[in-house]
Amino acid sequence: MIEFYPQIKSVHVAAVIASGSLFLLRGLAVQLRAGWPMAAPVRYLSYGIDTVLLTAALMLLTILPSAVYANGWLATKLVLLVVYIGLGTFALKRGRTANVRRITFAGALAAYASMYGIARTHHPLGPLHALFTS
Numbered sequence: 001m002i003e004f005y006p007q008i009k010s011v012h013v014a015a016v017i018a019s020g021s022l023f024l025l026r027g028l029a030v031q032l033r034a035g036w037p038m039a040a041p042v043r044y045l046s047y048g049i050d051t052v053l054l055t056a057a058l059m060l061l062t063i064l065p066s067a068v069y070a071n072g073w074l075a076t077k078l079v080l081l082v083v084y085i086g087l088g089t090f091a092l093k094r095g096r097t098a099n100v101r102r103i104t105f106a107g108a109l110a111a112y113a114s115m116y117g118i119a120r121t122h123h124p125l126g127p128l129h130a131l132f133t134s
Helices: 002-031 040-063 073-094 098-121 126-132
Strands: none
Touching (some): 002 040, 073 098, 098 126
């Protein structure tokens, strides 16, 4: 199955971009008090994209050798994923005040950016690790 790695990775990367872009649009619209971000078709689109994203991630996890994950970058990314999901639910729906939604939206975007950096560098510190190595 390793022969399909480039295609699976491409699907995963495209789903990451689509998921993050849709979250950004929905989050900005919630901040502006628009009604469409929580409409059923938009939510189902988000669920569909995230299902593709998770499926591709699990496929990559099963076909790559375990040595790729030896330094803990994947575990760090998974912890940040839980943080991102939690903050995202408050940013889009569960936040009781506009200030809570704004703060959790910013936090979710920071978690997303951190996951992206970690994935690009395959290091738990993401791009920050370059500051600590020579």
